Structures are given as C-alpha cells and as structure tokens.
Amino acid sequence: MTEMRAATHGQSRAEIDEAYANASHIPGGMDYPARWAAAAAAFRESHPPQVIVYGDGARQKLDLFRPEGVAKGAVIFVHGGFWKAFNKSVWSHLAAGALDRGWAVVMPSYTLAPEARIGAMTREIEAAIGAVAEVVPGPIRLAGHSAGGHLVARMACADLTPGWRDRVARIVPISPLSDLRPLMGATINDDLGLDEEEAVAESPVLCDQVNLPMTVWVGAAERPAFLDQARWLAERRGCDLVEAPGRHHFDVIEGLAEADSPLIQALLA
Template identity: 55%
Template structure:
C-alpha cells in the first residue's frame, strides 16, 4: 500500500481514508453482497423502497424484528454525501433487529444534485415518516457523512421525534472540508458550514447522544468525533483496532459494544 506524499497543510490527505486501509477497494463490493444476501434472507420482514418523499432517492428500507418492535433505529449511510446508496448496508440491521428493534435505512439525494441542507431536510422527513410506521423510541445513527446527518437529527433546530443519536465517525465541523478537492462537488461555503456543522449547534433538549469512532482512523476523524463530544458534553468511544471502513461492523452484532451504546438508556 502506497500512501500519498505528505505535505502540510493537506486537507485532501486529512480526509483520504482508503489510502490508509489495506484492501480498501474490496470493501464496497463486500458490503453490497452482504447487504443483498441479508435482504433476501429477511423475506417478508423486509419492506423495501417505501416512499417518504417525491424525489427519486427518497425511498427507505424497513426491516422488522420478530414480534412487536421495541422501537426503531434509523441508519444513514455515508460516502462523503455523494457516494453509495442504502442498498450497501442492509446487513448492518442485524444487531438491532436481534435486540427487538426495527431498522430503517433511508436513501437521500446526493451531491451535486442536493446541498447538505437539503439532505438534512430529507433525513428529517424520513424520520417523521418512520415514526408513523413504527411505535416506540427512535435512535438515529449513521456513518461518516451519514454520521453528520445523524448528528443533525439531534440538533436543536431540527424538530424530529428522535430519542437518541449515535453518530459513527461523523463529520461534525465542516469548515476544513471547504479546502478539499471534493468540495468541487459538495459546494460547501462558509454560511453552509456554519448552518450545517453539528459541532456549532446545540443538542436538542431531551435527546441523548454518544459519539463513536475507530482508534485507527485518520487523525481528522478522531478530531471531528472529539469536537462534537466536547461541544455537546456527551460521551464518546474510541474503539480499539477499528478503521474507517470496519468501525461499523459492530452494528451487525447484537452483543457488540457499539450495539449496546446504540440502545443504551432506551
């Protein structure tokens, strides 16, 4: 594995995950295959492509546990707001399902078609829709860019029926991303960074939060996680031995520390 040559400051290198993960290119097809197999195995307990809005990607998959759900977990996928879809992650529903919770996985409109504020509004709309389908407390989690959107659901300016948010490796302070090459696609400006950075916004009263990140992640992601935990005054966990691509694996295991943190206090 060859790392890019270091120069400082280098915002692109700060947020370049794949170059520092052995076999990084193998992860997306592995995720996709595991997710497809999981959906097939779920049979009638998988309610796929439910429409929560008028736009093409405003669809969500809802996975139901055996018996009456104790509540619902919404997982928001990552991909720097311009990659992947809900279809890559279905298998991560296994942990909460085994604990008796339904799991919803929404799609949302990606950049450059949508700006971050529009994505935030779409996930909020999905949360309201999910609340009409499943009774009980709602937990919102998400990974990377999805961690950003999950954190936004806990912010004081977003009135959604959410009891807890657990952002995983989230992007919480958007200012540094303005200097990256991917901002040619995202179009984040100073005003949007101020409005859409969870670390600059208050946690909504009545919502609990916990931030999760892998110990082997890029330093920028460790910083992003810590900043949110400090600003919100909530707990955060640095999981040993985990990098940006496998830090989500615990969601598939009902006995994992991540799954326990997800549902703590409910």
C-alpha cells in the same frame, strides 16, 4: 471554535484531501464497497425489507426491516459516503444486530451531491425519520456513519423542530464529520458546493444544541482528522466518546451486525 479550524488552517487542497482520505490508508480498502454490497444483498434475500417512499425525489426511499413479533421501536441507520456515494441497499447486513434484539431497523437513501446540497440532505433525513415515526411506534434510535454520522448529529440541532424528536432515545454518530468548514478547501467541495454560510449552518459543533442522549463512536485507528472531528462533537455535546480499539473507518461499523457488540449495546442503552 478556532482550534477546530486549526486542523486544516493554511493547508493546501492536496493536504486536506490526504487528511480525509481513508481507502488508501486501510489494507484492502478498495475492496470494502464490494464486500458490503455482497453481504447486504445476501441479507436482503433472507430478510426482504418493506420499501417506503418518504418524498418525491428518486432517492427518497427507505428500507424497513421488521423483527419477529412487535418491534421495541425503530433504529434508523444513515449511510456515509461523503454525501456523494452509496445508497440504502449497500448496508442491509448492518441491520442484523438491532433486528436480533427485537428492534425494527430502517435504512434511508437520500439525494446525493452534486444534485443536492448538504442542507437539503439534512431536511430529507428529517423527513425520512418522520415517515418512520408514522409506521413504527415506540422509541427511535439514530445511528449514522461518516457523512451519515453528520446527518444524525444534525437531528440534535435546535434549528430543526420535528414532531418526532421527543421519541428519540439516543443518537450514535459513528466517525462523524461534525465541523464542515475544513472541507471547503477539499477537492470534494467541487461537488458539495459548501460556502462559509452553509458550512457553519450544517456543522453540528456550531449549532444550538437540543438535549438528546448521544454517544459519539469512532475507530481508534482512524485518520487523525476523523478522530478530531469525533472528539470535537463529543466535547461540544458533553457526551461520551468511545474510541473503539483497533477499528478503522471502514470496519468501525461492523458491530452493528452483532446483537451483543459494544456498539449495539451503546446504541440500545
């Protein structure tokens, strides 16, 4: 894995921060969170979710959107935000694509940094999926964006042994962070608190793998660091890598809202 670390080896904190910056490199990048929140609120008005508590923590709740009729299974989307921002309610509109295809769609919140370490977030997502498995029968498909892409990729690591794993039909990490070691030198690590031991343990490219179908998805117009992270994961898994033409880190997820998009087709394949 030495070639992975070479991407930030010897770089200053400012250089690593810049390598993983997104908003400043996307036209209108600062406007996206407000747009997501508005679209999500409008979607919940017409599709009120069932809220399920999956743990004792204040953020250990998930939204369950059910389709008309019997669900084909559950699509679970884990949000990003560098493990320290956002919650389940910012992304509700992204449920539209799979919902229209007859799938129940689930969006969990989880405890964020600095209150929780990344290892604890991994276990929360494992528990959230377990709660979904109890109320939605059938196959489970996992998608996650950025830090959420990291968390769903972690579900295919052998150190986790959830009872629901044999129901997972596909995992689609979108613009995932797959090797956390470069982030130890970033300003964000002041909140994450990553040390070498946790960075290795929580990196999907470094764990023993479980044989689950996976497709790694990333925007072709993303920052080189995110393209590297996606390529490393696809290479480690020996799975398909899709570099979506013209998509950047913030709009690469928009296909989740469209029933016939290539992203939804890959997720439901």
